[in-house]
Amino acid sequence: MNKANNKEELIKYLMIIIGTTITAMGINIFYSPYHLVTGGLSGLAIVVEYVSKNTLGFGVPLWLTNLLVNIPLFIIGIKLKGKSFAGKSIFAAGFLSLALWYTSYIPAVKADLLIAAVFGGVLVGVGIGLVLRASATTGGTDLLATIIKHYFRRLQISNVMLGIDSVIITVGLFVFGVEKAMYALISVFIISKVINSVLEGINYSKAVHIISTKSEEVSVALMKELNRGVTGINGTGMYTGGDKRILFVVCSKNQIVALQKVVTSIDDKAFITITDVREVVGRGFTEPQFDIPRNEA
Template identity: 45%
Template structure:
C-alpha cells in the first residue's frame, strides 16, 4: 500500500512537471509572440512585459512577474487549503516559472492569429488539465479558481478560470487591440473546453432509458447479446394509469446503435431516451484501482 501511494505521488508530480512545460510552450511560443493576452497571471506578465519595454530592454521577463504575483496567493492558500495544497501549488509555480525562464521561444503560429488561438488554446488546455489531474495548480488564477471552487462547488474550476481570465483579456484589449483580444477569447474558450474534458474524463458512454411493454425480453437480450447490465426502475404511466418497469442501461458509444436495433426488433413501440454520460466507473468501463 505504501509503495502504491508513493508511486501515485510520483505520477502526480510528473503530470505537474509535464503540464507546466506545455503551458510554458503556449505562453512563450504562442501567446507572447502573438501579443495575445488569454488571462491568468501569465497574461498579466505579458502585459507587464509590454508596458516595461521602454524602461528595461525587452521588458520584465515573464517568469519574474509570474513568480512575484503568486506570493500572496501562496499565503492565502496555506491558510485555506493547508500545507499539502500549497506544496503542490508551489511545485507547479516553480516549475512553470522555470520552464518560462529556460525554454526557448519559437514563433509557432507566425502571423496567423487564428492558428495562434487554436495552437495556444489546445496546448495550454492540455497542460492545465494535466496539472489539475496531478492534484496541483500553477498558482495564479489557476490556484485562485481552485480556492474559489471550494465555495462554488456547482461550478467547475475551468469555468471559474474562464470568468477571471475574461477580465484580464479585456485589459489586454486596450494594450494590443480589439482584434487580438477577440482571438484571445477563442483561445480562452479552447483552454476551458480542453482542460474541462481532461478533468472530467475523456471516455464517453451512452445511457438509455427504455419504456416498453416487454421489459423481460429486452433486458435478457441486452444482457446476453451486449453483455451489459440492466436496471429495472418501477414507474407508472400517468396517461395510461398503468404500472411499468423502466429499463436503465449504460453502453459504449459504439454499442448504442446495436442497442436501439435490439429494442426495435423486440418492441417497435418502445420509447427510448438516449443521452451522453462521462467517466463511467465500474466493470466493463473504467476499472477502479
C-alpha cells in the first residue's frame, strides 16, 4: 500500500513539474512579450516588469515577483490554516518561479495578439489544469483569496478571486491599453475552458435515457449491436399512472447514431434523451468491454 501511495505521490509531483513548466512557457512566450494581463499573479508580474523597466531602467523578472509575493502569502496561510494547508502548493509555487526563470530563455514567438491570446491561453490552461489535477495550486491570487475568506467568512471564495483578478486586469488595461485588455479577456475564457477539459476529461461520451414499451427487446438489441451495458430503472408515468422501464446507456459519441437507429427500428415511438458526459470510468471505457455475443448475419 505504501509503495502504491508513494508512486501516486511521485506522479503528482511530476504533474506539478510538467504543469508549471507549461504554464511558464505560456506566460514567457506569449503573455509577457505581448503584455497580455489575464489576472492572477502572473498578470501582476507582467505589469511590475513593464513599469519597473520604464521607471527604474531594469525590469523585475517575472519569477522574482512570483517568489516575493508568494512567500508572505504562504507564511500567512500556514499561520491561519496550519502546515497541512500548504502541502504540494508550496512546491508548485516554488517550481513555477523556477520554471519562469528557465523558460525565459525561450525566444518569444512572433505572432499577432489573437494568436498570442489563443496559444497562451491553451498552454496556461493545460499547465494549471495539470497542477490542479495533482491536488495543488500555484499560490498567488488563489492563496490571497483563501486568506481574505478567512477574515470575511460571508464572502464566496470564487467571488473574491474574481474581484482580485478583475483589479489586476483593470490595472493592465490602464498600463497597456484597451485593445490588449480585450485580447487578454479572450485568453481568460480559453484558459477556463482548457482547465475544465483537463480536469473533467476531453473524451466526451453520451449518456442516453430511453423510455419504451419494448424495453426488453431494445436492451437486448443495444447490448448485441453496440456491445454496451444497459441498466433498467423502474419508473412511473405520472400522466398514465403506469409503470415504466427507463433504460440507461452510456456510449461513445460515434455510436449515438447507431443507437438511435437500433431503438427506433424496434420502437419508433420510443422517447430518447441524450446528454454529454465529460469523463467515464468503468468497463467499456477505462476497462475492457463485456464479451457480448453479436447476432450472426
